[in-house]
Structure formats: C-alpha cells, structure tokens
Amino acid sequence: MARSSNYNTKQKERILNILIENSSVHTTAGHIAQCLQAQGTPVGIATIYRYLDQLADDGIIRKYTIDNKTGACYQYIGEKKECKEHFHLKCVKCGRLFHVKCEYLSSLDKHILSHHGFTIDHTKTVLYGYCDNCSEN
Amino acid sequence: MARSSNYNTKQKERILNILIENSSVHTTAGHIAQCLQAQGTPVGIATIYRYLDQLADDGIIRKYTIDNKTGACYQYIGEKKECKEHFHLKCVKCGRLFHVKCEYLSSLDKHILSHHGFTIDHTKTVLYGYCDNCSEN
C-alpha cells in the first residue's frame, strides 16, 4: 500500500489519460498498450502493469476480473464512487457491459446486509444474463 | 448450452466426485488434478478443463474468478432447480457460498427486466462480498 514511488513520467501520464478517456467502460492492460501503440506513443507492457497495480492500490482505478479469457479489467474511478455503488450487468451473448444505477438497486445492498448479513462488493460483482436485444432471439 | 456429449466415462465420474466432496468450498482445475493424482487415478488437465466447462454450462457447477492469480474457481451446486432461481452470495474472504432465496430478491429480477431490459441468468451470476463473520474484521 505504502508507495515509495513519486516520479512523474510521460509514460504514467499517457497511461492515466487512456484510463480517463475510457472511464465509462473497463479496459485491459492489453487494450491500453494497443491504444498507446496506435497513438504513436508506445509504452512497455510491463510498465503498464506496474503502474496499473499502483493505481489500483491507491484506489484511483479499480481492478476486477469478469472472465479469465480476457484477463483483468481496469476502470478509472477517480474521486467518484459511482462504480462502487452501482451494478454491472454483463450480457453473456453479445458481451456488452451495462452500468446500472438506480434507487431500487441501491436499496438492494441494504436489504442483503440487514436481512442476510452480507456486504456486497460491487468492485467484484457482475450480474450475468441477456440484454434487451439478445433476449429477444 | 446444447450438449452433444453424452458418454459416461470414469474420468468424468472422478472429476465430479472431487467437486462433490469439495462442495462446501471452491476448487481450481489444478487442485482437482492434484487430488486425482494423489488418489492414483490421474486425469489429464485438458480433460478436466473440458468437463468443467461442460458442467458450468449445464449449471451443475459454478465458475467464478476471484482473482486472476489463482485462476478460475469452480464449485459444485447440484442439479437442484432452486439454484436457478435464487441468488448466490460468495464470501471472498472465507470462501463460503450462501444460497439466498427471498421475496425481495425475486422481485429484483422483475425490476431489472422491466426497468433495464435485462434478464438475469442465475446459473451464472454470483454476488461477491463479505459474509457476517468476515465483515466484522
């Protein structure tokens, strides 16, 4: 947790920029590498992983695993705590991820805690199923 | 979903036995391989992975990813149809799995369908968090 590193580098800035640009969805280390490559400002994959770990430790981004084919997913949360509060719905057919935030779902947390003594961790929880499009077929 | 496979083999039986013996906790493909090895009835790791995928598709076991250092975790659920209707809460600390069925949670399905157009698949969905015991610490 306690980080000794404090140097500011171009690489870190670039990585963080990609994360912020993609803050509405989650990304992977590989995807970040591709983006930077395409931009003409490549950064070594090892550096990306190292910095990603740091950011996750510092709570600036979130790390979770949706399935272990694609590898770990990272998402910028910054100051906002939204993603710690709402649910993620993953369509197993088309693969899209939906961020859902509403009163009803927020009260679900309280219900599960008070009635079932269980504290949900939204950074790890994903609801699987079929989205509007895919359930019609 | 539609499985073409229907042959019964010793390997499948052995794998399923390990899963049932360990149904109170989650296991990994590697762990199953070790157990079978130790028993003197080794089964190829590829076979284990293939059968595990099948069982997960059929809803007989659950597959999760707690973190991507240890790899995917599997846990026996059984063929009970109840498990297709209620929620599963997985404590990421002690590893216990809780089966939760209540009115409130059932209405959650309807809410998500009517308000968010999403159909939850309970055979694939697990809510992660901390159970009563583990959240106290």
Added chain:
DNA sequence: TTGCGTGCAAAGGTTTTGCATGGCA
C-alpha cells in the same frame, strides 16, 4: 548524482487446441 522508472526479453502460470489413440454405446 541518486535511485526510481522503463523497456526488453525471459520466465511463470493458467487455459486452450491439434491430433492420434482409446473407449462408450
């Protein structure tokens, strides 16, 4: 100048795949 940060390549794991053989029905 000091020492962390970076990049490369290699290593370490887990999971998947190709192909020939073996076993179920």
Added chain:
DNA sequence: TGCCATGCAAAACCTTTGCACGCAA
C-alpha cells in the same frame, strides 16, 4: 462399428520478474 472422449504436448495468453539503461528530482 461409429464417434465422442481422452491424453499428451505444444501453443496461446496474461502477467510478473531480472537486469541494464535512462531519466526525474
């Protein structure tokens, strides 16, 4: 007998690590 299932090894991935060099402060 026809096919699926299995096992082995190799491949494909993702992620981490060692080491020398570069760069921030």
